Amino acid sequence: MEKDDKIRDQQEKTKKYGILMVIGFVVVCGMHSMKGRQGAIVVPPPTDSTSIRRETVETPMIPEKPAATAPAVRDLRADLGALETLERRVHLLDEEVRAIKKTGVIMETDPTSLQKTGELKDLTRNLLKLKYGDHPAYRVKVDLEFQPSIPDFAEKGPDGTIVIEMAPIEYQPVSVYNFLEIARTWIRGSFHRNAGHVLQVMTVSGITKHLPFQEYSKEFPHKKGTAGYCGRPSGPCWYVSIMDNTINHGPGSQQQKNPYEADANFGTIVQGMEDVVPRIHTVPQKGWLDQQNQVKIIRKTVLIPDGQGGFKPWVDWTQDAKKAIQ
Structure with missing residues (x-):
């Protein structure tokens, strides 16, 4: 048991x-x-x-960092590499053209000058398209701040905006690219001269040099409502023509040596010409303005076509690309 x-x-x-x-x-x-x-x-x-x-x-829950695909990274690197190469080529050719101008030769008829400026224009068109996109038009929005000294300040306040459409790059590629770069690197500035024929702008930006040569096309003259670079050599200060300035700033103007030389023209006012520009002209002072009478430029924004008949702010893809490939 x-x-x-x-x-x-x-x-x-x-x-x-x-x-x-x-x-x-x-x-x-x-x-x-x-x-x-x-x-x-x-x-x-x-x-x-x-x-x-x-x-x-x-x-374990490991957060994943979104990353560009290998082909996308290769494309971004290629685009940045192409941009840097093109910028170097433009810079070197720019220096050549400046050196020619210093000799005092009449560049509008000199064969070597015409060849070099033509090459610079071609390269700059390519650079402009690669950096800002290949578009039929480029614009720059200019936001203003009127000061209390303006006669209608109580009624209209401090705000104002003008929009400048760039000249066709087939005519003025160097002038257009230069102004887009001024807008991209904008720091500060103001309308500081109220003349009878122009409203002139003092500008502080990453662009400190004047243009390498007096780029001018008879296809884009200094008509009322256009924007051009002041000075000889021109830029980076600029002005709005409030009358036809073909004689004042066109070929043969501002000097007696060169009958072909003119101020470089780069755009047309497409918004604000009927109201904002005349308002600037009403500041209570003529000629060079005291600081309290200057119309401040608080912002410049590069605009590109949005594909729907309007315009949108351009986004600096180079900064995004550099971050994406890090």
């Missing part, structure tokens, strides 16, 4: 351990089936004190 009891006890233990092993097998299989899920998988312990202890399996 005692022997039979021992046999039964042994069978009960064997049966019990067999059940525990089956439970363990089921738990392990379940854990494998849930592998890859986020969070913690907790296996509840059997109630028996001899059962398998609790185990915790965790799948």
Whole structure:
């Protein structure tokens, strides 16, 4: 009898351990089936004190940084490389043209000058398209701040805006690119001269040099409502013509040596010519303006076509590209 009891006890233990092993097998299989899920998988312990202890399996949650695909990164690097190469070529040719101008030769008829300025214009067109996009038109929005000295300040307040559409780049690529760069690197400035024929702007930006040559096209003359660069050599200061300035700033003007030389013209006022520009002309002072009478330029924004008949702010893709490939 005692022997039979021992046999039964042994069978009960064997049966019990067999059940525990089956439970363990089921738990392990379940854990494998849930592998890859986020969070913690907790296996509840059997109630028996001899059962398998609790185990915790965790799948770490690692945030992934969005990254450009390999082809996209290659394209961005290629575009940046092409831009840097083109900028270097334009810079070198720009220096050549400046050196020619210093000789005093009449560049509008000199064969070497015509060749070099033509090459510079061609390269600048390519640079402009690569940097700002290949568009049929480019614009710059100029946000103004009128000061309390303006006669209608109580009625109209400090705000004002003009929009300048750039000249066709087939005629004035160097002048247009230069003004887009002035807008892109804008720091501060103001309308600081109220003359009878122009409203002149003092400008502070990343562009500190004047133009390498007097780029002018008879296809884009100094008519009323156009914008051109002041000075000889021209720029970076600029002005709005409030009358036809073909004689004042066109070929043969401002000097007696060169009958072909003119101020570089770069754009046309397409918004604000009927109201904002005349308002600037009403500041209570003529000629060079005291600081309290100057009309401040608080912002310049490059605009490009939005594909729907309007314009949108240009985004500096070069900065985004540099971040994306880091």
